[in-house]
Amino acid sequence: MGKEKIKICEEFYDIMPPEYRELVDSSTYGKEGRGWKDVGVAKELIEEHSLCAGCPESIAFRYVLACLPNPEDTVMVGSTGCTSLVFPHVAVHNIHSLFGNQNAVASGLKRALAHRFPGKVKDVVVLAGDGATVDIGLDMTLQSWFRQEKFLTICFDNELYANTGGQESGLMQKGFVSKMAPAGKKFDKVRLPEIAEESGCHYVATLTVSKPNRVEKAIRQGVLIAREVGPTYIQLYTPCILEIGKQAMEGLQEMRDSEGPNERFAFKEYISEEAKAYLASLEKEKKPAAIPTQG
Amino acid sequence: MEANSVIGTVNKKGQKIVDPEYLFFEAPRQQYFMTGSEVVREAIRRASVDISVAYPITPQSEAAAMVGDLYVEGYVGDYFRGESEFAVMSQCAGASFGGARVFTTTSGPGTLRAYENFPMWAGSRLPILINVMVRGINSPLNIQPDTLELGMILDTGMLIWHAETAQELFDYLLKGYIVAEEPDVHLPIAVVIDGFFVSHTKDMVMIPSADLALTPYNPYRSPVPCMDMEVPPVRMMRDPFVMKSNYISYATHASWQQEIRAAIERSRKHTIRLIGGLIEEENSDADILIVSSGTAVAQGREAIRLLAEEGIRVGIVKVKTLRPFPHEEIRQATKNAKLIFVPEFNVVGWMAREIKAVIPDNHRVIEGPHVAGGMTLPPEVIVEEIKKVLAGKKEVVHG
Ligand SMILES: Cc1ncc(C[n+]2csc(CCOP(=O)(O)OP(=O)(O)O)c2C)c(N)n1
Ligand code: SF4
Ligand SMILES: [Mg+2]
Numbered sequence: 001m002g003k004e005k006i007k008i009c010e011e012f013y014d015i016m017p018p019e020y021r022e023l024v025d026s027s028t029y030g031k032e033g034r035g036w037k038d039v040g041v042a043k044e045l046i047e048e049h050s051l052c053a054g055c056p057e058s059i060a061f062r063y064v065l066a067c068l069p070n071p072e073d074t075v076m077v078g079s080t081g082c083t084s085l086v087f088p089h090v091a092v093h094n095i096h097s098l099f100g101n102q103n104a105v106a107s108g109l110k111r112a113l114a115h116r117f118p119g120k121v122k123d124v125v126v127l128a129g130d131g132a133t134v135d136i137g138l139d140m141t142l143q144s145w146f147r148q149e150k151f152l153t154i155c156f157d158n159e160l161y162a163n164t165g166g167q168e169s170g171l172m173q174k175g176f177v178s179k180m181a182p183a184g185k186k187f188d189k190v191r192l193p194e195i196a197e198e199s200g201c202h203y204v205a206t207l208t209v210s211k212p213n214r215v216e217k218a219i220r221q222g223v224l225i226a227r228e229v230g231p232t233y234i235q236l237y238t239p240c241i242l243e244i245g246k247q248a249m250e251g252l253q254e255m256r257d258s259e260g261p262n263e264r265f266a267f268k269e270y271i272s273e274e275a276k277a278y279l280a281s282l283e284k285e286k287k288p289a290a291i292p293t294q295g
Numbered sequence: 296m297e298a299n300s301v302i303g304t305v306n307k308k309g310q311k312i313v314d315p316e317y318l319f320f321e322a323p324r325q326q327y328f329m330t331g332s333e334v335v336r337e338a339i340r341r342a343s344v345d346i347s348v349a350y351p352i353t354p355q356s357e358a359a360a361m362v363g364d365l366y367v368e369g370y371v372g373d374y375f376r377g378e379s380e381f382a383v384m385s386q387c388a389g390a391s392f393g394g395a396r397v398f399t400t401t402s403g404p405g406t407l408r409a410y411e412n413f414p415m416w417a418g419s420r421l422p423i424l425i426n427v428m429v430r431g432i433n434s435p436l437n438i439q440p441d442t443l444e445l446g447m448i449l450d451t452g453m454l455i456w457h458a459e460t461a462q463e464l465f466d467y468l469l470k471g472y473i474v475a476e477e478p479d480v481h482l483p484i485a486v487v488i489d490g491f492f493v494s495h496t497k498d499m500v501m502i503p504s505a506d507l508a509l510t511p512y513n514p515y516r517s518p519v520p521c522m523d524m525e526v527p528p529v530r531m532m533r534d535p536f537v538m539k540s541n542y543i544s545y546a547t548h549a550s551w552q553q554e555i556r557a558a559i560e561r562s563r564k565h566t567i568r569l570i571g572g573l574i575e576e577e578n579s580d581a582d583i584l585i586v587s588s589g590t591a592v593a594q595g596r597e598a599i600r601l602l603a604e605e606g607i608r609v610g611i612v613k614v615k616t617l618r619p620f621p622h623e624e625i626r627q628a629t630k631n632a633k634l635i636f637v638p639e640f641n642v643v644g645w646m647a648r649e650i651k652a653v654i655p656d657n658h659r660v661i662e663g664p665h666v667a668g669g670m671t672l673p674p675e676v677i678v679e680e681i682k683k684v685l686a687g688k689k690e691v692v693h694g
Binding site for chain 2: 005006072073074075077090091092093094095097098101104105106107108109110111112113114115116117122139140143147
């Protein structure tokens with residue numbers, strides 16, 4: 001498949017915007033084993049972003065897009081929040097509609113694509129903030145899992161409502177003082193990964209984006225298992241450096257500090273028996289879509 | 296057009312895909328006696344619907360469940376129960392973004408629970424068809440017919456057609472898709488009926504053979520790209536709309552919202568062709584007119600018959616489309632009227648407000664009679680109101 005849908009006829013080549021020509025010439029649509037190592041080497045599927053300088057969401061976004069196994073047939077669904085400032089610059093079809101309804105939109109979308117393109121791979125990936133995933137959209141997040149809708153849900157967990165100026169969110173740590181939690185948050189960080197497991201997700205991963213190999217493996221597993229087995233969930237720590245008072249270059253260290261063995265973002269992975277069997281079958285067949293071995 | 300290339304072919308269910316105009320105007324029809332809910336089922340059986348999402352709420356639950364039967368029979372591509380009307384309308388959006396023809400239904404509290412989705416549908420140019428079976432909204436809890444919710448969705452950017460009878464319901468459901476999916480319209484459409492009065496009573500309906508089906512939706516005739524990665528995923532905009540202090544973002548929003556209203560107006564020509572005009576008139580040269588929509592019109596007609604027996608001549612104007620609103624048509628039809636009565640099934644009289652806003656000398660408009668909460672509106676009540684005003688007993692408020 002690759003690039004045949006985006007290629008430019010010769011007569012129009014010179015009038016196409018340079019960033020589009022670059023997409024045709026050196027992006028990695030259709031490339032086997034694409035991954036984070038293409039970042040900075042090949043044309044990325046994210047043109048630019050309007051996040052704060054140094055915001056870890058930006059590198060997380062770039063990894064996610066570099067690691068999608070099948071971007072030429074992937075449609076993404078976003079939500080309102082800092083991530084919605086990035087999606088317009090992304091070269092895979094993506095939908096922004098309302099705040100918090102992303103898993104409902106993705107449910108309808110995935111079914112429409114499955115109905116319209118039987119026998120063809122069309123992946124759907126949700127990418128939204130913690131407020132969208134856990135607070136306002138929680139019922140739709142969970143219900144899509146209960147219904148076993150076949151798409152990957154990625155939550156960019158920055159532990160607060162960043163885009164509206166740093167208010168309390170359900171994924172915020174207990175005791176953290178923020179807008180709308182003036183005396184400190186009174187209840188624990190919601191344990192969505194555990195809830196995801198109980199709700200029928202076949203793959204659940206919690207991690208920061210400090211280690212791109214790990215992110216790559218998680219994203220590929222998340223997409224492939226969702227495609228063949230059932231819903232998957234990945235929670236990525238992407239600290240809002242602006243609201244926790246860090247400098248532009250301090251995001252990476254913040255993530256490293258939060259992923260130690262006893263920290264809240266210690267790497268955790270759950271794979272259902274069904275998903276394990278599927279991954280094993282992939283290994284056996286040595287399909288081009290197989291998972292890179294170590295992260 | 297690609298859609299036309301499928302005309303004459305047979306779909307998975309063995310139905311023959313026919314030219315919509317043939318299905319609407321020429322195909323032989325047979326008479327049936329059925330409820331409004333059954334009429335919905337029979338329309339959707341012939342509508343080549345890809346996906347339908349359902350949620351229970353009286354009085355639309357029955358129709359929504361019957362669409363599920365169609366899915367099991369293979370007439371509808373996919374079907375499920377969503378978790379709330381807000382979620383359902385977002386699921387419908389997702390399916391429509393993905394290029395599917397989508398059908399759903401709701402009523403009263405469900406309409407309001409879903410509300411945020413409707414302007415989003417319009418803004419995203421999703422030609423979803425929603426059958427709204429109006430009922431009272433809380434509080435107090437009420438399940439009876441009441442059109443208050445309609446006044447609240449008028450300016451969501453959807454096309455809104457108000458069917459009076461089961462026959463209109465059948466025809467509007469099919470014709471609605473064709474108008475809503477026109478490239479120069481491409482907007483969601485609400486086909487409205489008065490709950491219970493139309494959904495749960497039996498009526499005579501003329502229906503073409505179940506072996507015929509509407510041409511399927513062609514998402515590549517959409518004025519905006521279908522989100523299926525079958526067309527190039529160009530960077531959609533230089534800067535996101537929401538970026539502050541950006542003139543482009545204000546201008547984009549304002550002009551796109553204007554474009555949606557313009558698209559509603561552009562639907563007129565297709566609508567007039569298929570449903571024969573945005574209004575229907577009877578004796579509109581009379582000094583006294585009744586103007587309304589839905590089953591209030593049926594009650595008005597009865598009132599006219601009763602008044603005629605007493606030698607009082609009254610005409611009627613039935614408003615078939617609330618959006619586009621037939622302002623010029625109503626102005627023309629009411630130009631000689633001295634008194635314009637607007638019977639309504641809601642407490643606020645939004646239809647009277649709509650009419651007052653578009654006609655000259657609007658002190659001619661008598662807001663009412665209106666009933667609410669599921670009360671019936673017997674023709675005698677309309678007769679009484681008209682006679683009271685004529686006798687000068689009720690003061691006509693001059694504006
Ligand atoms: C219905 C609705 N309620 C509230 C908002 C305001 N709002 C926009 S973004 C946002 C917070 C987003 O937080 P999160 O999902 O965590 O994403 P982040 O910005 O932190 O990446 C809120 C509350 C909205 N747009 N729509
Ligand atoms: S507000 Fe926070 S999350 Fe949003 S772009 Fe800035 S640093 Fe990133
Ligand atoms: Mg957040």
